[in-house]
Amino acid sequence: MASFGCNSEPHSDSVSPFNINPLDPQEFRRQGHLIIDFLADYYQNVSNYPVLSKVEPGYLPKSLPISAPLNPEPIETILQDVKEHIIPGLTHWQSPNFFAYFSATSSTASFLGEMLSTGFNVVGFSWMASPAATELESLVMDWLGEILKLPKTFLFSGNGGGVLQGTTCEAILCTIVAARDQKLCQIAQIAGINPKNFRSIKTTKSNSFGLYPDSLESTIQMDIENGLVPLFLCATVGTTSTTGVDPLGPLCDVAKDYGLWVHVDSAYAGSACICPEFRHFIDGVEGADSFSFNAHKWLLTNLDCCCLWVKDPSALIKSLSTYPEFLRNKASDSNKVVDYKDWQISLSWKFRALKLWLVLRSYGVNNLRNFVRKHVKMAKTFEELVCLDKRFEVVVPRNFAMVCFRISLSAIANMYDHSDKHVCEDCANELNRELLDSINASGVVYMSHAMVEGVYVIRCAIGATLTEEQHVLMAWKVVQEHADAIAK
Template sequence: MDAEQLRECAHKMVDFISDYYKNIENFPVLSQVQPGYLRELLPDSAPTHPESFQDVLNDVQAKILPGVTHWQSPDYFAYFPSNSSVAGFLGEMLSAGINMVGFSWITSPAATELEMIVLDWLAKALKLPDEFLSIGPGGGVIQGTASEAVLVVLLAARDKVLRKVGKDAIGKLVVYSSDQTHSALQKACQIGGIHPENHRVLKTDPSTEYALSPESFCEAISHDIASGLIPFFLCATVGTTSSTAVDPLLALGEITKSNGMWFHVDAAYAGSACICQSSATILMDRSALIQSLSTNPEFLKNKASQGNMVVDYKDWQIPLGRRFRSLKLWMVLRLYGLENLQAYIRNHIELAKMFEELVKQDPRFEVAAPRKFSLVCLRLLPPQNNEDCANKLNHDLLESVNSTGKIFISHTVLSSKYVLRFAVGAPLTEERHIVAAWKVLQEEASALLRIL
């Protein structure tokens, strides 16, 4: 680690990355390589002697980039956006530069304190009640991913109820969600040892726009209690993955409250992620989380921790180690400001509305679920209303659209219908990309319908 060598190489890397963004539209957005392509291009063991930085950069250009799916491309409309920004990139750089491990307050007080402060900023920006702020019983933490966020709260809720009813009752604990809830909850249940048959996946349908019905939730609880089971956790969603449905939080919250259940709201897409692209977990009461995830080995003890004077984020998350995560969020909030971030999100929603209008104007297509944010669900209608071939038709349309390399979209299934998902939100996407994307979809649809 030589400061001047770092300076020289890192300046070259900055230019490499800036050039990548300048030319990002020239790549096929979905990588078109075949499985196993890279093994043929690289040696089968590590070099004994050093190679030059330029050789490695050349390999990145020639061998790695063709295998990259370009999430930052303006033509990326798949899954949900996961965006970089100048400010976010600078935050990542600084975090990698300082390269500390922030498990306890003492291992870098600034890392813990900045995270507490910016998550309070975020809670205020989201207009959450004061209980969620770190000065009270609540507080926030940035998890590595949204999956970890739902896992840690599930574990906190599990252990809280098991402390009451005894740990042998784990086979009786019941988790509730809708059939639109993200698969991260199912995985969290697997990890936490919740029996799969005790995960109630409540059916939704177009009548509620794929939102969870409080009535069916109530019914399920009553049935489970009558069977001697213990309802303890509900995961509701604001902006589901398939169609950005919004569960009725107020009504659901009343039910969880009267049944003494943990109420978790997953807003990974439509909530905080819209503002800051990070996996913030904000709690009303942090104590159950800490009770579940604490360890206190001798080699980590220190005066500040033993005196309960500080937060040690190791006890709020799965791993021990953690990066200086808050630098990124802090830089994004400061370098853009809340007003610009709001405008940025509104712009994506406007672009999605525009796309929705284009879909509506073509009678061969339908909008397959109400658009709420910046995701449009659509499908190509089958000729002669022949629903039997509709799913295959849309599956083939997805494959042919993505094979062009011009845009990348993904899919889901809603009420047994195969549906295309067009998620607007990449940072470089402008109106012209939306128009061009729609043209690609129309052209590929025409070609498919022609050979039917």
Template sequence: ADGKATLEAIGQYWASLEQAPVRPEVEPGAIDRSMPREAPEHAMAFPEALKLITSLVEPGLVGWQSPRWHAFWPANGGPASLFGDMLSAGYGQQGMLWATSPACTEVEARVVDWLRILLGLPDRFSIDGPGGGVIQDSASSATLLGMLAARERAGEGSVREDGVGGQQWVSYVSDLAHSSFERAAMIAGLGRRSVRKVPTNAQLGLDSNILQQMIQEDRAKGYKPFFIGATIGTTACGSADDLSAIGPIAEKEKLWLHVDAAMNGAAALCPEYRSMHHGVEFADSWCFNPHKWLPVHFDCDVFWVANRNDLISAMSVNPEYLRNDATEEGGVIDYRDWQVPLGRRFRALKLWLTLYTEGADHLRATIRKHISMSQSLAEQLRGLNIDVLEPQTFGLVAFAAQDDIATEQLQRRINRSRKTWLTHAEIQGRRWIRVAVGAWRTEANHMETLYEDISEALKNGE
């Protein structure tokens, strides 16, 4: 195998992103039809195989790394992160236990605590106290784990042995919360309908007054409230739930408070954006995705808990074949008890290399640049014949035409050229077009081109 040629192929792909369409023009099944029906019987030389695979997949790649990427949320990845993943694969560590890879375990525990400090999160989440952090694949897994830990704590340790019983368990999220809360409830055996969606207020955050009322009504019906999922940066519009209003309710009602800050949590690297932390002292768990707004490759979510024993109690099973002296003696972290899978790879290497080679100051500067660019775009769009959603938050701008049909038609005209990709969301009954600003390669000239594309699409619809 030729590592140099592989890196050159990646470099060529990255260089092509400036001009390449964000969405490939490929029909469903076209890539599959170009592949043989069976695996090769005989070996092929690596240079020939590399040429074959790049020619096969690159026409069907979506421009997640493009500077003109504005759909969903970004999925960034820089050179240091790439090399960190290469080291992880090369070292081939399986870090399910401290004993199976002391380096994998201890580097991860310390690196995620560096991030905790950089984000301004409280000491209760520190690995040096009763809490701690762990790398998950995504915020969806973090949400599931938070819900499982909450369920076990609310069941006073009985659920892991006897199941949920006949009670109707209920959790609460805003009506703009991510669908992963519903999936978590489905996987946890509680059912999708157990997730109660609380209406949002004028600031598009969860309405704490309605939340309190819903909890009281559910208790009166004999239901078992156990979990609140708060969001810092909804996918629809980037809005945030007010932890200072929700937290006291969670504490009073003895409900687990999980905070999903998958995208916007990264903004807390900048001290001026840490108002999101008001009330975080009430949180039992908190997560964000470095693979969204930092130059860290997917998959990488960091999930903190205030009391790691709550999580371990929900997840730990200790068969004889995993017993070892280090675990039995205590004093070590066995991350297999902090996640759903047993095995785990050395994800912390890409975080370590990114933090060392980018530096916190450069990470902050890029986030500030993205926020400034999104604010500038919002101001420009206000001068057009469209509505811009308020409040405009961090790296997301949402806009709409006079009605849903006109908005959908406008979105289709913008996306038709494939030069960018704008997705949409429904917010309080209305369709809005979203612009996510957070791709690591995006600069002011790309934002100006986007504005021109939106303006031109508007004119073409008049």
């Protein structure tokens, strides 16, 4: 397997530095205290505001700039806008005079818990992604089940279990698909499409793991010949395993011929596309129907915040809309407003725009670009270090700020002094797995892995807010030391 690496992007060395620390403890402290005081004052005065907002549709774009600032704005300016333009557009759910719908009670304790959760900003997926998050949730759900005197069969202690979901919409959706699948013995999955009817189309290293339009077309044709109706293509810009990039233009052309909806999932790499020099990775998106990326991954925005755009909102709304009598109101009836409940699963959605707005204003687009560039530059440095150590190879070309590397086959052949290539591939996988386990067990750095065409690779994804060059150099040193130890 050939090794890649040391490729270069235009501009990446000549960019302005990113000198802001978005988690600087002193600034965090100062601004945090400011917002606490602001909110304490808000609670003090909340009963004085008109409880139902009196603004007219379209009031806000008239008061705020139509583009994000290139340069940072101070929090004091932003707070002034919150006072003048956001608060008048709020319906004050925390007002003591709110008697509509059902209340959304809140409290200092919950606010503090949310602060801690947001502050730690751990991503829960598996238990190991943060054991405390899972274990505290299981514990608290048993506590609460006990207070409700739920039958023990619903609790972990009785082989059931509890989970926190965002909203009831999600809870019902999850249980209804469980019910359906239990009945149908797994003939359908969450969107009501039989898992058998999902196609994972093979990509290859020779094409840097981008999806070939020809492979897409032949897959579509085969399905049509079998009487199926292809309807959705999820193209990816920046895959999880290798940050591979699908060629959007040619894929959209094929999809268009067959009437497929094209969604572009750019969860990780979308943030990089705010830089002119990386924007080309989503060239061709004009042929797609929808595009999403996660500001909570690489754009300094705390979990959760996935940005989704669609060309035809009415298609979303047709599928997701609900309009029961108790929600009817003149503004919705007028069709002059966006009702975001019809754009997502949850009826009760969170005011997430505030954090994204604060990020864009507080740092400014220029700094956000430099933030991304800084990570890409550090990844380049890491990649160069891998290239300099003959025991290692970069396994797939780096596109963004993630480097896929491993102890190379030839190094292992030398180490074990044998030449059976097949045995060697297995050896290599085993050895690299051992290396990663040993690195991670140290607690000093944390990397992850992927399998790429049968090859176990170590993924070094550079992108934490606080990561500086020193941490990257140290990370490489840790890799080398653990490789030394394993070689012995």
